[in-house]
Amino acid sequence: MKIKMLESMAGQDFSLSSGDITDRFSNKEAGRFIKLGIAEKAPDEPVKKPETSKEWDAERMQILDENAGLLAANEALKAREADLLMQIDQLSAFKSSVVSALGVEPAGQETAVKARAPEQR
Known part of the structure; x- marks a missing residue:
């Protein structure tokens, strides 16, 4: 599942800033992050820029x-x-x-x- 980070997070081999979209986590981990309020489900389609x-x-x-x-x-x-x-x-x-x-x-x-x-x- 793709999630959009609401908080920055770093690990041994990664670094994510607030606003970054990632799919590096399992669905279970992503769901936990969403429940904790540190991420939200990413939009299905990219945002159209003018x-x-x-x-x-x-x-x-x-x-x-x-x-x-x-x-x-x-x-x-x-x-x-x-x-x-x-x-x-x-x-x-x-x-x-x-x-x-x-x-x-x-x-x-x-x-x-x-x-x-x-x-x-």
Whole structure:
């Protein structure tokens, strides 16, 4: 089975870099590498490379469009992360105010009031 390496690997008589396609391993070994996430099944047919500058330009525009989409998705995820962090801060502040008002911690935790040593007489 042909596999595409996702991680570099070297042995006594070989060296493979990430992205290399090889069939030097048995199907059992190749399957194990795929299961471990260090390789993936290689595509059955070779990737067609653009031959003319027009094809190169079209591929470049497609890649730029994909990149723009990924950048937009990344910005949206950053905004979502900031929103979630703000919610965590608000919940933490709310928890602190509840704990302070009640003078008790949630089950399994002690407050400063409970942890105080008994008074000496």
